[in-house]
Amino acid sequence: MKMTDGSHSAEVVGELMSITAGLRRLSRRRTAEAVAVPPLPEAQRELLFVVANQPGIGIAAAASALDLAGNSVSTLVNQLVEAGLLQREPDPADRRAARLTLTDKARQRIAAWRAARAALLGQALDRADPEDRAAIAAALPALRRLLDQVRADVADPGRDG
Template identity: 55%
Template sequence: MEDETFPEELADTLVRIQRLVRRRLRGGLSVPRLRGAEVELLRLVEARPGIGISDAARALHLAGNSVSTLVNQLVKGGQLLRETDPADRRAARLLLTEAAGQRLADWRRRRAELVARHVSRLDAADREALRAALPALRKLAVTLHEEAEEP
């Protein structure tokens, strides 16, 4: 029988790592920090330029009005552009501003440097264990995403 505490320990550890990474990255910011949902939306728009609000809501598993609120805040903050869809004048298409693209690139660089610095402090066996766990963690992410898309 699988250890009954494993799922809880895994979830707690992943959340703790994510929280600590976010906290460390907040330090030294010269611009107002973005909330997690705002960053997720910017990353989605970066990956899918021109995405509509309803498609973004589905991809992020958020209510459409929640994404509309995020879009309004990010447009006001100069992070997103909202353009009218030429195929459907009622729909909006979302694009990153240059400032947002630079901000995401900086965030990715800072995050990679932070994690690399801390991973390098682990011994070789622990680094290899983390590397070996990546495929299983990716599969876990896929199954969680797929379950979220089920009706």
């Protein structure tokens, strides 16, 4: 499954999607089992991680990061505020806008999720061949660039290249 000269193979694309979906699904399932907290819908979890990575983010920016409509993110925010996992504070620069921050309860939950996920994947990586570990590490920058390219293409579908 080798690709060169900008060509892509349906087989490579399919395998990449299968692998990333499988890792995500297993990680999510095993993390939920390892962490003794009530489960959250995936969209709520994703929003919590966005806020954890960008404290003080606004709803519009969170919607963009999640590739969701603003009203959908507003609904998620309301649910997470009600659950005691998110705080919505007025933006000092624009009182009509809100800034999102995690509660202590959410920070603890995210720390537990991250620890469980790191343990699961870390153990698997520890058992992998050194060559495979090196190849996975070497592929990370290219995978990050691929994600950035897909995000850019989705944001501006008419752009060239």
